[in-house]
Amino acid sequence: MTKLLIKNGTVIDPAGKNGGGRDILIENGKISKIGRVQASGARVIDAKGLLVMPGLIDMHTHLRDPGQPEKETIASGSRAAALGGYTTICCMANTTPPLDDPALIAYVVGKAEKEAVVNVLPIAAVTRGLKGEEIAEMGRCVAAGAVAFSDDGQTIGRSDVMRRAIEYAKQFNKPIIAHCEDTNLSKGGAMNESRLSTEIGLPGIPALAEELIVARDLLLAKKYGRVHIAHVSSAGAVKLVRQAKKDGAPVTCETAPHYFSLTEEAVREYDANAKVNPPLRTEKDRKEIIRGLKDGTIDAIATDHAPHTIEEKKVEFSLAANGLIGLETALALALTKLLPEGLTLKEIVKLMSAAPADILGLTGKGRLAIGADADLIVVDQKAAWIVDPDKFASISRNTPFAGARLKGKVLHTIVSGRLVVKDGKLVN
Numbered sequence: 001m002t003k004l005l006i007k008n009g010t011v012i013d014p015a016g017k018n019g020g021g022r023d024i025l026i027e028n029g030k031i032s033k034i035g036r037v038q039a040s041g042a043r044v045i046d047a048k049g050l051l052v053m054p055g056l057i058d059m060h061t062h063l064r065d066p067g068q069p070e071k072e073t074i075a076s077g078s079r080a081a082a083l084g085g086y087t088t089i090c091c092m093a094n095t096t097p098p099l100d101d102p103a104l105i106a107y108v109v110g111k112a113e114k115e116a117v118v119n120v121l122p123i124a125a126v127t128r129g130l131k132g133e134e135i136a137e138m139g140r141c142v143a144a145g146a147v148a149f150s151d152d153g154q155t156i157g158r159s160d161v162m163r164r165a166i167e168y169a170k171q172f173n174k175p176i177i178a179h180c181e182d183t184n185l186s187k188g189g190a191m192n193e194s195r196l197s198t199e200i201g202l203p204g205i206p207a208l209a210e211e212l213i214v215a216r217d218l219l220l221a222k223k224y225g226r227v228h229i230a231h232v233s234s235a236g237a238v239k240l241v242r243q244a245k246k247d248g249a250p251v252t253c254e255t256a257p258h259y260f261s262l263t264e265e266a267v268r269e270y271d272a273n274a275k276v277n278p279p280l281r282t283e284k285d286r287k288e289i290i291r292g293l294k295d296g297t298i299d300a301i302a303t304d305h306a307p308h309t310i311e312e313k314k315v316e317f318s319l320a321a322n323g324l325i326g327l328e329t330a331l332a333l334a335l336t337k338l339l340p341e342g343l344t345l346k347e348i349v350k351l352m353s354a355a356p357a358d359i360l361g362l363t364g365k366g367r368l369a370i371g372a373d374a375d376l377i378v379v380d381q382k383a384a385w386i387v388d389p390d391k392f393a394s395i396s397r398n399t400p401f402a403g404a405r406l407k408g409k410v411l412h413t414i415v416s417g418r419l420v421v422k423d424g425k426l427v428n
């Protein structure tokens with residue numbers, strides 16, 4: 001097995017010591033030494049002037065396999081992830097068919113072993129067919145490799161089903177990841193309900209559609225067990241989670257880069273690439289999301305990478321599919337948007353690596369410790385670049401950030417000691 005030595009980098013490890021000029025030696029897929037290291041026969045990466053951090057972990061990725069390889073495959077999604085600095089991605093269950101069965105979980109695990117360049121960990125459906133009625137075979141899905149449960153894309157409307165799922169998931173110590181949307185309130189909506197929606201004539205989705213179900217699921221969590229709230233987008237939802245944490249509820253939550261980078265103004269010109277569920281909201285909401293990231297109310301940043309074809313986006317706004325792709329822009333957006341807001345590098349890295357690893361119980365991931373998996377990235381914090389979707393490894397192009405100037409570029413991505421991105425390019 002080859003040795004890899006990353007020399008002279010500035011190590012940003014939220015779980016350990018930080019500091020300039022430290023070397024990291026990788027042997028047999030694990031971190032074997034940190035400090036001043038001399039290693040004969042090692043391949044050397046000079047990281048002088050660069051940041052070395054744990055590989056990012058995305059706990060909310062949509063790969064479209066099985067069912068829609070024209071949008072994304074496990075191979076293409078994993079390559080997009082590697083370019084974006086992700087060494088582990090967790091793929092959601094709303095595929096066609098949905099991942100509600102151990103054989104389908106095994107299919108993803110097997111395919112990932114063959115095709116993926118990063119770790120791909122499946123999230124199993126909570127209910128059969130994502131229908132919100134009958135609980136799926138959760139135990140057998142865990143045995144097949146599922147790391148969490150979610151009907152993401154669909155709300156579990158029945159509180160009794162959600163309660164049973166929370167109780168049942170306890171024995172596996174895996175979170176239920178809740179998609180919170182009162183579909184009676186959101187029905188027919190295409191964007192955030194606001195003055196702007198009236199002005200531009202689009203049907204609105206009130207923030208309350210999210211907040212009602214967030215409130216319900218926080219109450220269920222307090223009584224019955226762990227819940228992780230997906231893609232928090234509204235100020236009200238952040239405040240509800242903050243209060244629930246104060247009350248001691250076993251809850252965690254995530255937001256996505258688009259919710260701290262954009263507002264509903266991004267859809268003013270009917271750009272369907274900014275159509276997402278939950279919808280982009282107001283500046284007040286965006287500010288509260290940032291406050292939540294700073295004060296620890298929001299535990300993690302996840303991409304909600306949701307690839308769609310051009311055909312599904314280039315239609316009348318109200319008919320366009322919800323979702324945007326995020327794997328290749330998430331880190332740069334976090335660095336560009338959150339550092340000026342006062343978040344530290346260490347906090348950002350924690351939100352994108354150690355925190356998701358802890359929420360999902362991924363031991364050996366999200367930290368740069370001796371014996372940990374050698375999943376790490378080398379980043380040029382100062383490098384500015386213009387987002388060009390045509391250069392993405394993702395099969396899809398649905399990003400509202402095309403043409404944006406971002407700061408922070410992933411130069412090298414190492415997965416289990418293997419260099420999969422070198423100098424910003426995929427290795428084969």
Ligand code: DOR
Nearest residue numbers: 062153276277306322323
């Ligand atoms: O915008 C979204 N797209 N939100 C979701 O919850 C699902 C996702 C998708 O699968 O396309």
